Amino acid sequence: MSNDKLKDMLVADLGGKGEITEFLSEVVVTITSKELLDLANKLKSDKYDFDFLVNLTAVDFEENFTVVYNFRSLSNKTKLVLRVVISKEEPSLPSVIGIWKTADWQEREVFDLLGIIFTGHPELHRILLADDFEGYPLRKDYKFDSRR
Amino acid sequence: MGQIKNHEVEELVQNGIVVTSVEKVLNWGRGNSLWPVLFGLACCAIEMMAAGGSRFDLARFGYEIFRPSPRQADLLIVSGTVTDKMAPLVKRIYEQMPEPKYVIAMGSCAISGGPFVDSYNVVPGVDTIIPVDVYVPGCPPRPEALIDGMLQLKKKINNPNVARLMENV
Numbered sequence: 001m002s003n004d005k006l007k008d009m010l011v012a013d014l015g016g017k018g019e020i021t022e023f024l025s026e027v028v029v030t031i032t033s034k035e036l037l038d039l040a041n042k043l044k045s046d047k048y049d050f051d052f053l054v055n056l057t058a059v060d061f062e063e064n065f066t067v068v069y070n071f072r073s074l075s076n077k078t079k080l081v082l083r084v085v086i087s088k089e090e091p092s093l094p095s096v097i098g099i100w101k102t103a104d105w106q107e108r109e110v111f112d113l114l115g116i117i118f119t120g121h122p123e124l125h126r127i128l129l130a131d132d133f134e135g136y137p138l139r140k141d142y143k144f145d146s147r148r
Numbered sequence: 149m150g151q152i153k154n155h156e157v158e159e160l161v162q163n164g165i166v167v168t169s170v171e172k173v174l175n176w177g178r179g180n181s182l183w184p185v186l187f188g189l190a191c192c193a194i195e196m197m198a199a200g201g202s203r204f205d206l207a208r209f210g211y212e213i214f215r216p217s218p219r220q221a222d223l224l225i226v227s228g229t230v231t232d233k234m235a236p237l238v239k240r241i242y243e244q245m246p247e248p249k250y251v252i253a254m255g256s257c258a259i260s261g262g263p264f265v266d267s268y269n270v271v272p273g274v275d276t277i278i279p280v281d282v283y284v285p286g287c288p289p290r291p292e293a294l295i296d297g298m299l300q301l302k303k304k305i306n307n308p309n310v311a312r313l314m315e316n317v
Contacts, residue, residue: 129269130232137268144268148261 001076003027006048013042028081033093036084043080044099049073050080053096056106058114060140065091065116092117095124113138158309178222178248179302185221185241186214190228192255192288199291206291211298218244223301224278225294229257229264230271242278250305252297253280256287263287 006027010020018031018039031039043050050071058067069082086093095118097103107118108127115136118124126133135142161172188196199206206212215221218241230238242251253274256262261272274280281304284297 128233133232133269142268144266146266147272148265 001073001078003078006078006080009048014039023081026079026081028083030083030085033084033086036096037094039082040096040099043071043082048080049075050078051075053100053102053106056103056110058110058116060114060138062140064088065114067093067110067116069096086116091115092119094119095121097121112136115139161309175305175308179305181210181213182223182250182298182301183213183215183221184211184223184225185218185245186216187218187224187241188227189230189234189238190255190257192227192258195288195291196225196227196254196294199294204291204295206295206298209295209298209302218242219246221245222248223250223252223298225252225254226258226274226278226280227254227288229262230274230277231269232271233269235271235277238274239277250281250301251278252282252284252294252301254284254286254294254297255289256285259283259285 003022003025007020007022010027010029014020014029014031014035017035018029021028021030029039042048050073052072052074053069054072055070056067058065065086065088067084067086069084071080071082072078073080084093091114093116095103095107097107097118097120104121105127107121108124110116111118111121111124112126112128113136125131129137135144137144161169188194198204200212200214211223218224222245224238224242224245226238242249251274253259257264257270258274261267261270264270265272271277282297282301284293286293289297
């Protein structure tokens, strides 16, 4: 599937919502958390067949958090970057664990380091840091005093 | 025997008393057959494996048997960065080892936290959680350095009156 065809299909499915660009020959879709589950279900369906969630991460921008999903379709040989913009005041969005099971630990990692809540995640607790750790270390405003 | 003070024991050793000689024989055995735990944390563990391999051949000194269970080991080589998440596990492995037991802090991370000392998740030196007998500096130390560290530990075991723990002074 070519990028242009993919873009046309996404424009039709999003119905004017979101923003579709291209960066380094990858289609980049930017949406809000409201459209996430609807679009994610469509991306997993046979129409797009993005069966592989390669990576899930998040970025702490000055004005918002952005959760980034990298998808790949093994059958169509296409790639897609999905960016979900969420507010800093209420950093939460629906979990996609029901659609791509591999999101489980990746969402826990994002929660662990950036404090973003994935609603609907069955066991959203820390994965890399100790359970009694306080704060979210990859946030730009995180401060830590050296222990040496 | 429990009534005799440490310095009195040393006096007895000098007079060739049998009981202290048994202790000496035991220490000779301990120092010549240290069994480390099969336990590695980071890149230092790679050097530790190299030390155990045929090129550097730790087995020359009788130390090659890396035991997969702490119950069968008497030496813990902390080879690598200890994170806050790993610290309770390192402590538990140390506590599971039977006495007498020894600890080598291998590499700058285990000694002081190394380049990661200012991190939010790294223990600033393994000696903040368990007692350490020998420090082997390096980043990572070469296998020869680890072997030298183990020979220093052997010296320490064989001469307990020279390298005495503070609590026994």
